[in-house]
Amino acid sequence: MKSYNNLYINGQWTQPVKGQTFPAIDPSDETVIAEVGAATAEDVDAAVKAAREAFDHGPWPRMSGKERAGYLRRIAEGIRARVNDLAMLEVRDNGKPLPEAVWDIEDTAGCFDFYANLAERSDEQPERTIELSMDGFVSKAIKEPVGVVAAITPWNFPMLMASWKVAPAIAAGCTIVLKPSEVTSLTALELADICQEAGLPAGVVNIVTGMGPEAGAPLSEHPLVDKIAFTGSVPTGSRLMKCAAQDIKNISLELGGKSPLIIFDDCDLEAAVEWLMFGIFWNKGEVCSATSRVLVQENLYPRLLERLVEETRKLKIGNGMEDGVLLGPLVNAAQYEKVTQAIEDGKKAGATLLYGGTRPEGLDRGYYLDPAIFVDVPVDNDLWKEEVFGPVVAIRSFSTEEEAVSVANDSEYGLAGAVMSKDLERCERVARNLKAGIIWINCSQPTFVEAPWGGYKKSGIGRELGEWGYENYLETKQITSYVTDKPWGWFIK
Numbered sequence: 001m002k003s004y005n006n007l008y009i010n011g012q013w014t015q016p017v018k019g020q021t022f023p024a025i026d027p028s029d030e031t032v033i034a035e036v037g038a039a040t041a042e043d044v045d046a047a048v049k050a051a052r053e054a055f056d057h058g059p060w061p062r063m064s065g066k067e068r069a070g071y072l073r074r075i076a077e078g079i080r081a082r083v084n085d086l087a088m089l090e091v092r093d094n095g096k097p098l099p100e101a102v103w104d105i106e107d108t109a110g111c112f113d114f115y116a117n118l119a120e121r122s123d124e125q126p127e128r129t130i131e132l133s134m135d136g137f138v139s140k141a142i143k144e145p146v147g148v149v150a151a152i153t154p155w156n157f158p159m160l161m162a163s164w165k166v167a168p169a170i171a172a173g174c175t176i177v178l179k180p181s182e183v184t185s186l187t188a189l190e191l192a193d194i195c196q197e198a199g200l201p202a203g204v205v206n207i208v209t210g211m212g213p214e215a216g217a218p219l220s221e222h223p224l225v226d227k228i229a230f231t232g233s234v235p236t237g238s239r240l241m242k243c244a245a246q247d248i249k250n251i252s253l254e255l256g257g258k259s260p261l262i263i264f265d266d267c268d269l270e271a272a273v274e275w276l277m278f279g280i281f282w283n284k285g286e287v288c289s290a291t292s293r294v295l296v297q298e299n300l301y302p303r304l305l306e307r308l309v310e311e312t313r314k315l316k317i318g319n320g321m322e323d324g325v326l327l328g329p330l331v332n333a334a335q336y337e338k339v340t341q342a343i344e345d346g347k348k349a350g351a352t353l354l355y356g357g358t359r360p361e362g363l364d365r366g367y368y369l370d371p372a373i374f375v376d377v378p379v380d381n382d383l384w385k386e387e388v389f390g391p392v393v394a395i396r397s398f399s400t401e402e403e404a405v406s407v408a409n410d411s412e413y414g415l416a417g418a419v420m421s422k423d424l425e426r427c428e429r430v431a432r433n434l435k436a437g438i439i440w441i442n443c444s445q446p447t448f449v450e451a452p453w454g455g456y457k458k459s460g461i462g463r464e465l466g467e468w469g470y471e472n473y474l475e476t477k478q479i480t481s482y483v484t485d486k487p488w489g490w491f492i493k
Contacts, residue, residue: 003034003035004024004034004036004037004185004186004209005021005036005037006037007039007047007209008195008205008207009043009047009208010046010053010202010206011196011200011201011202011203014043016037016210017043017046018038018040020038021036021038022035022036022210022211023035023036024036024184024185025332026095027094027329027330027332027366027367028092028318028321028328028329028366029319029365029366030365033186036182036186036189037210039208039209039210039214040218041214041215041218043210043215044208044215047206047208048148048150048177048222049224050202050203051149051175051176051177051206052148052175054175054201054202054203055145055147055174058201058203058204060173060175060204061144061173061174061175064123065118065120065121065122065171066119066123068116068170068171068173069116069117069119069120069171071199071200072112072113072115072116072119072170072171073113074199075112075194075195075198075200076112078197078198079105079109079191079194080106080109082194083106083109084102086101086105086159086187086190087104087105088321089186090105090158090184090186090187091320091328093185093187094156094158094184094328094331095284095320095328095330095331095366095367096284096320097320097327097328100282100283100320101320104160105160107160107163107449108159108160108163111160111163111449112163112167114167114450115168115170118168118467119171119172122143122172126142127140127142128140132480136482136483136486137481137482137483138480138481139480139481140479140480141476141477141478141479142476142477143172143474143475143476144173144477145172145173145174145473145474146174146226146473146475147226147227148174148175148176148224148225148226148227149165149169149174149175149177149226149227149228149473150176150220150225150229151169151176151178151179152178152219152232152240153165153178153180153181154232155184156283156286156287156331157283158180158186158187159187159190159191162178162187162188162191164231164469165178165229165464166191166205168464168469168470168472169229169472170204172470172473172474174473175204175205176205177206177208177219177225178205178206178207178208179208179209179216179219182209182211183331183332184331185209188207189207189209191205191207192205220240220243220244221243221246225249227251227252227473228240228244228249228250228251229251229252229472230254231253231254231255231464232255233255233256234256237253237255237460251462252460252461252462252464252472253462254288254415254453254460254462254464255288255458255459256387256413256458256459257288257289257416257455257459258292258293258385258386258411259279259289259290259292259293259418260291260294260411260417260418260434261275261276261293261417261419262295262404262405262408262417262430263276263294263295263296263297263300263420263421264300264401264419264420264426265296265297265299266421266422266423267300267420268422269300269303270307271420271442272300272304273307273308273311275420275442275443276291276308276444277311277312277315278445279291279444279445280292280294280371281315281327281391281393282445284328284330284331285371285388285392285393286389287389287445288389288459289415289416289438289445290445291416291445293411294395294396295396295397295404295408296397296398297399297404298397298398298399305373305375308373309354312356312373317360317363317370318363318368319366327371327391329366329368329369330367330368330369331367335390336369338388338389338390339388339389339390339391339392340357342382342383342390342392343372343392345383346392346394349382349383350381351375351378351381351383352375352376353373353374354375355371355372355373356369356370356371356372356373357371357372357392358370369390369391371391371392371393372390372392372393373393374393374395375396376395376397377394377396379410384396385412387413401429404430405430405434411457412457413436413455413457413458413459414435414436414437414455414456414457414459415436415438415454415456415460416436416437416438416439416455417438417439418439418441418444419434419440419441420441420442421442435456435457436456436459437452437456437459438452438453438454438455447465448465450465450466451466452465452466452469453469
């Protein structure tokens with residue numbers, strides 16, 4: 001495997017100042033697959049200064065949207081040219097099944113294409129005329145790139161989550177320093193290669209790998225950074241908000257979730273089981289929007305549990321490179337320990353484990369876990385309240401629509417939610433009453449680059465994707481002109 005021990009700064013590959021590395025570990029067999037460069041504050045400083053120079057004095061923010069779009073499309077082409085290689089790298093680095101990894105990489109290319117189109121469209125209406133209530137003045141509003149962006153991304157969708165920040169930021173004319181999760185850094189470094197091949201001007205995209213305290217903290221605290229964009233846990237997001245407050249930095253946060261799925265008893269049973277399973281077992285449950293709290297109307301409850309266990313038993317668990325595998329290993333030892341501890345704590349606190357929650361037979365090496373199905377989970381149990389970030393679902397029954405909505409909204413989180421019923425008027429009513437930023441009707445988890453992504457409450461601030469994600473990286477400026485020769489008359493009459 002190629003070397004990943006360098007950082008990408010100012011259009012060049014460079015060794016970390018202190019020459020340190022950390023291992024990338026394959027979660028399927030716990031072997032080291034690469035040594036990755038470990039950035040420290042000195043490297044971060046160089047990357048931010050390169051981004052600052054590129055923004056303040058380079059051509060990038062001064063290009064037309066059409067010119068920037070050309071680069072984004074070349075990046076998309078570069079990703080598509082190596083989809084299979086990138087997908088296999090994500091399988092080895094993250095553990096997800098290969099078909100899911102291919103899906104993610106294809107979506108990554110699509111993200112760059114989408115924001116290329118938005119960059120071009122920005123040339124069509126570069127300013128907006130403002131109607132004023134006083135004669136003698138004309139006013140307009142223009143959009144400008146916010147500046148240097150510090151982007152910190154998670155490990156569950158490594159390259160895709162990077163694109164959700166890099167693509168809109170550079171499309172808007174910003175420059176960026178990306179710090180991917182130290183757990184899954186490899187495809188971010190491949191993205192640097194692709195940006196270099198696309199001829200992106202030096203300093204526009206910089207990528208530093210490393211640990212949170214040594215690389216993430218100095219990046220988010222750097223005085224030359226104008227905006228922080230973060231996807232990850234609530235505690236880290238809270239720390240970044242405090243950090244941003246010191247310099248009044250622009251910040252957007254996509255944080256955790258404990259999303260509800262409400263299933264009414266008129267729902268097709270097979271469809272309910274399919275979407276329930278996809279909503280929590282896809283990507284091994286390592287999904288911030290996973291519908292991990294399931295509310296099933298009492299008339300359907302026993303039949304749904306029976307079918308759910310039947311189908312969950314059939315799921316093939318194993319190395320993501322094997323045909324037919326739907327659940328790969330959890331991402332690393334720390335996450336495996338966290339999830340298995342949550343399962344044990346849930347049982348001790350009174351939740352009933354109906355199925356799974358243990359290591360599958362024959363998989364003695366790697367971070368494998370049978371999906372866990374808990375039933376009749378008390379609403380005060382941590383399995384119901386807290387994000388587990390693994391293939392663990394908590395299910396309880398309900399009687400009325402009002403009860404289901406009330407229980408669903410009783411959460412500190414508000415990232416997503418879903419409702420299933422043949423009564424579409426009821427679905428629409430419930431969707432509007434759920435307090436979350438993303439609602440699915442008769443499905444769970446489909447995500448589109450065209451639609452806004454983000455949450456209420458502790459699930460974050462701001463929106464990614466769509467035109468909303470583009471706006472994340474723009475500032476609005478008012479320009480007002482006095483257009484008459486008549487004196488203003490404040491002191492000159």
